[in-house]
Amino acid sequence: CNVPTNYSPLPELGQWVTAYRKRKKMWQMQKYNPKLKAQHRFKVLDETGFIWDLKKWSWNKKIEGLKEYKEKHKNLIVPRNHKVIGMWVYLQRVEYRKFVSGKKSQLTQVEIDEL
Numbered sequence: 772c773n774v775p776t777n778y779s780p781l782p783e784l785g786q787w788v789t790a791y792r793k794r795k796k797m798w799q800m801q802k803y804n805p806k807l808k809a810q811h812r813f814k815v816l817d818e819t820g821f822i823w824d825l826k827k828w829s830w831n832k833k834i835e836g837l838k839e840y841k842e843k844h845k846n847l848i849v850p851r852n853h854k855v856i857g858m859w860v861y862l863q864r865v866e867y868r869k870f871v872s873g874k875k876s877q878l879t880q881v882e883i884d885e886l
Contacts, residue, residue: 795813795823
């Protein structure tokens with residue numbers, strides 16, 4: 772379940788989803804103590820496969836695509852114009868170079884290890 776915040780067919784749904792993602796994150800950080808009704812909703816959303824962390828979900832999809840590319844092409848030399856992961860791979864390389872040179876990078880050590 773990946774409903775964007777600005778879901779045009781039903782804007783209230785997008786806003787509701789965004790609010791619940793924030794509540795769940797705050798609960799995990801122990802900055803929010805939800806009532807039983809909200810806890811039940813978290814559980815139901817979990818059971819439906821709700822995507823709580825969009826960044827992590829997106830990262831995993833790209834990693835999956837990279838693995839498929841390697842399986843098919845037997846290398847990781849992804850052209851920048853590859854329609855699925857080309858630009859993403861390029862940007863990860865840019866961020867990696869920043870990371871190793873000590874500059875601020877969007878990549879974490881955990882993500883680098885995964886790559």
